Amino acid sequence: MLKILIIIPAYNEQDNIIRTIQDIEKNIPEANYIVINDCSKDSTRSVLCDYGANYLDLPVNLGIGGGVQTGYRYALEYGYDIAIQFDGDGQHDAAYIKELIKPLEMGQADVTIGSRFINNEGFQSSAMRRLGINFLSALIKLLCGIRVKDVTSGMRAVNRNMIAEFAENYAQDYPEPEAILAAGLLKARIMEVPVQMRERQGGTSSINALRSVYYMIKVSTALIINRMTLGKR
Amino acid sequence: MISFRLQIALLVALGIYFFLVFYLLKKKMLNLKYTLLWLAAGLVMLVLTICPQILATVSALVGVFDPTNALFAVIFFCVIIILMSLTAIVSRLNERLKRLIQSDALLEKRVRDLERDR
Numbered sequence: 001m002l003k004i005l006i007i008i009p010a011y012n013e014q015d016n017i018i019r020t021i022q023d024i025e026k027n028i029p030e031a032n033y034i035v036i037n038d039c040s041k042d043s044t045r046s047v048l049c050d051y052g053a054n055y056l057d058l059p060v061n062l063g064i065g066g067g068v069q070t071g072y073r074y075a076l077e078y079g080y081d082i083a084i085q086f087d088g089d090g091q092h093d094a095a096y097i098k099e100l101i102k103p104l105e106m107g108q109a110d111v112t113i114g115s116r117f118i119n120n121e122g123f124q125s126s127a128m129r130r131l132g133i134n135f136l137s138a139l140i141k142l143l144c145g146i147r148v149k150d151v152t153s154g155m156r157a158v159n160r161n162m163i164a165e166f167a168e169n170y171a172q173d174y175p176e177p178e179a180i181l182a183a184g185l186l187k188a189r190i191m192e193v194p195v196q197m198r199e200r201q202g203g204t205s206s207i208n209a210l211r212s213v214y215y216m217i218k219v220s221t222a223l224i225i226n227r228m229t230l231g232k233r
Numbered sequence: 234m235i236s237f238r239l240q241i242a243l244l245v246a247l248g249i250y251f252f253l254v255f256y257l258l259k260k261k262m263l264n265l266k267y268t269l270l271w272l273a274a275g276l277v278m279l280v281l282t283i284c285p286q287i288l289a290t291v292s293a294l295v296g297v298f299d300p301t302n303a304l305f306a307v308i309f310f311c312v313i314i315i316l317m318s319l320t321a322i323v324s325r326l327n328e329r330l331k332r333l334i335q336s337d338a339l340l341e342k343r344v345r346d347l348e349r350d351r
Contacts, residue, residue: 055342066331
């Protein structure tokens with residue numbers, strides 16, 4: 001029996017976090033989960049505490065990358081075989097987790113990514129966002145030869161080797177595309193699994209319209225620099 | 234050739250510079266390893282001020298007409314190098330701090346679990 005950990009990064013998610021946990025407990029009761037409370041300013045922490053949830057409480061805000069990495073370190077420390085990243089904001093549906101980890105259980109992949117753009121079902125994001133995602137996808141293909149359609153998807157699962165790698169090295173600011181490139185350069189087998197996502201139910205996304213141009217420039221630069229400095233190991 | 238006046242002014246400035254560096258070192262407000270770069274930069278400036286002939290040769294070599302300008306360029310270059318090293322130091326600190334915060338959170342959870350099971 002494989003030990004499975006679901007890592008749930010949460011920043012100011014007092015309205016969504018318990019629903020997310022219940023969704024997981026209902027759909028995949030054999031797995032453990034850990035919420036990473038990234039020094040939320042609202043009452044996320046007390047909500048988690050009252051519920052008796054399994055959570056880590058970061059004393060200083062680290063951002064999504066540093067938060068998720070804490071989850072990978074936890075997974076490594078407690079010897080988990082599979083770690084799953086799952087957003088705490090209610091966008092992800094735990095019903096797809098079983099499908100997501102199947103290729104890992106069969107040993108067919110090292111990394112799986114829950115992708116909205118395989119069957120093009122569920123919430124598809126705005127046209128502008130999809131344009132940006134397609135651009136980053138093409139850039140990653142160019143840099144490491146691996147084609148991933150939904151590069152910004154925060155729903156992903158990795159096996160033991162990648163847990164150890166991500167516990168050691170993980171991008172800090174906008175880590176989703178960078179983690180794919182890093183895995184690609186390590187020659188990890190990456191597979192996309194079709195999932196549906198919901199539009200977020202409360203709170204605000206970490207990427208608003210004004211920041212998205214800055215986001216694109218920053219991520220593209222970071223990807224190119226990563227390719228130059230990491231190389232293929 | 235740089236003027237004698239400028240030479241005197243630079244020597245006074247360098248005197249203050251070295252005094253400050255050593256003062257901060259003595260007060261343990263600077264780590265020695267980070268100070269080495271400051272001392273090296275000061276030494277370069279001192280050598281160039283005392284022996285302006287070097288400066289004249291170098292400026293002729295790289296096509297700077299006035300050795301005074303070459304002197305300023307060298308000083309500016311030293312400042313850039315020091316700034317870059319500062320960014321490197323901050324980045325390293327940032328990485329270490331991140332790991333420390335993560336370890337703190339992992340330990341805090343352990344303590345919480347232990348207290349609950351007691």
